[in-house]
Amino acid sequence: MSELSVKGLTFAFSSFVALKNVDLSIRSGEIVGIIGENGAGKSTLLNILSGTLHATSGSVTVDGEALAVKNYNEANLKGIWRIFQDPATIPNLRVYENLFLGHESKFLRFGLLNKSAMIQLARKLVADMQLRVDVRDVMHKYDFPTRQALEVGKATLLPSILGLSSGYVLFDEPTTGLTRSEVTLLLSRMRQLKASGAGVAFVSHRLQELFDVCDRIVVLKDGHVVGAGATAEFDEDKLHRMMVGRDVQNLAEVKPRARSDAPPRLVAKDLTIYATAAKDAHIRRAEVDHVSLEIGTGEIVGIGGLLGSGKNHLLRLIAGDMRASGGGVTLDGRPLLGSLKARKDLGIAFVPSDRGREAIVGALSVASNISLASGHSGALGFSNRIGIWRGRHEQAVTKAMIKELAIKASPEQTVGSLSGGNQQKVALAKWIHRDPRVMLIENPTAGVDVGAKVEIYRHLLALAARGTSILYVTDDLPELIRLSDRVLIMRDGGLVANLDNRSHALNEHELVALMIGRSQAQSLH
């Protein structure tokens, strides 16, 4: 029996240790489930197993022999295959070309590609998978589940093409974009793979799927293996507790704040967005599904949810960066319509999480970044009516912001040269000096060190105390609990919970359970 295993595996990005001393093995003919929070190290582990990253220390072996691969293609040659969250297919190539991409050398005849052999083998694969696919069609004619199934089929076939005894297939959250029946089909394909003698690793957030197909489960947390054993040894509660790891803390820092009786500042009703673009065709359900919410003046509301829960889409709908398919938003009783610019003028601020690409211009100075959203004329603006820039005003505001947020930089320094924490402060300062009515923030402290994190929390609390309503999404559970007056949980595009964090202290355990969803309908309390 062959085995793909890692021993004492450690992986560090500069000073950040993503994996520490991990032991794990995948034997042929079994399915191993890997579970953990966002950032627990699951993807890093799969990246190392599939040759795209290289361990800092520790060993990766196949049948006791060190796995020396430089890249994913070489890992393929050793029989290791990965099913990505988004199928790694090239839309404009034909199905059979996609299936054997990178392995064309196996089909050479007199130095030319033996297409008929490729087509024949591809047809057999399609027949085995019971798919209705014409292998000579271009890939983009087929939807997401079909493309994924083709990838799985490719993984089944690969060892035989390469003359290997067995292969390993790594599934990286493959069910995220699938409907329930498609998930069932995928799971049965996994079982087929297992029966054919392949070793399977299955990363998923959905516990029930793991319980359904896995022989063993490995739980990762902050780069460590915190639990491993036969599936029967686990139940949902135990897994949740292991994933979260921290003592289920009843928050010390609950901020009892007076609930104002004023009418809500921001009201969203039935906000919905359907994926229509062809590239999103694999997501078949609504990405945001009839979400209604209310946010009071000066209230801080955090939204939690897994990747693909629709929480970021919801924020971007309100910001005006995406267009809703249905529903509407009102701000102080008036409809909030139009472009991002129009909404900005009404008092909406939006801080995206992809700092370098969306929030700041690295090549420009701190002052230029802080004035970026306020180049208009008028009281808050940095230019006069005929468009002349108010340089002195810009300097004054920049200095005030640098002082208020304790940004460690001079006004003329380029933002790209600052640390993550200071960059984030600049991204926030850009909006804070406008005293927005509603501030929408994606991951307020992503890529920020602990010290700056606390500072940013303090500034956001101060901002809310001045009357700005804050709606933010985060992947960081402690942050969700620490910063929010109220916590909303989204799952599969819908709002599944609205929890008051003032009267009732939330704990991470119940939030994780809500994000993942219980397999059986069962009440939490």
Place this chain on the structure above:
Amino acid sequence: MAHKQTTTLDDFGAAPAADKRFRFVISREQRATWLPLVALAVLIGYFAFKQHAFVSGLNITVMGAQAGPLLLISLGATFVVLMGSIDLSVAAVATLSAALGAVLLQTFGMSPGLAFVATLVLGAVCGLVNALLSTVLRVPSFIATLASGSVFTGVMLHVLDGSALLVDNDAISEIANGQIIPMIPNVLLLAVLAWGALAVANSHSRFGRYIVAIGGGERVAQLSGIAVTRYKTYAFMLSSVFAAIGGYFLLARLGSATPSLGDGYLLDSIAAIVVGGTSLSGGVGGASRTILGVALITVLSNGLNVCGVSPFTQEIVKGVVIVIAVLTTIDRVSLQQIVK
């Protein structure tokens, strides 16, 4: 504008990389400021030593008259480059403008002032076409302006009917070649005034600031609520209007419009912009820098001429110098995202 790897790598590995990159940009900035000046001094010294006539009063005036139209044409296009796009239609617009001016002056007997206004309108229309292609139809500016330039050239050939048109009017020549200030041809005076105005607009107006922001990060600008499409349209229009002005003064200086009037101005203008220190990837540089590039290109062409270097060799030297200039000033990190 994206140049990112995976999210995981970004989150943890990007900070040191970013630091390195921006240290590089700063040194690039310094190089971009000083190298053209040093190169200019070296070239002037070399040509003056080689051929004394190079520094004669007459030749300096001639250089001024040569630099004027190039400066006008390059100034507007600087804004397009600064916002991360490119305008390859400037030479075509300049020639079309000269052709239109010549026909209006000579055939229709229009006054020079009115003809000038007509060319301004022409420039605005050409710019609008480029902007429409680039923003609304989302054709990359490289191909959009290359194609529109071909169209403008075709229109120009129709206007001139394929042959040169002499403008028999002393007043028009006076506009360009007259010297309100002794030794300085009017066309250069005007171009320098325009340079001053646009340099100030670049750093002290909403338009200038927004163009730099768009060049630095179009998506950031958009998410900051900047009307990106509108400002890009302004930049394309500015570029074409200044190309048209340059073309009109070229006509005034030479006294006739020929189909080959603008030949060479496309490469020269882009070279002047880049040699001056405006990055082709956008966001770095500015109109104030372009005058240095124009001076360098002019000194180089004129010096080679005065020294009697064959026109064939001149082309080679110019090409090599431009490549060297770009190599020394370019931000290598952004190489992947260039050419759009």
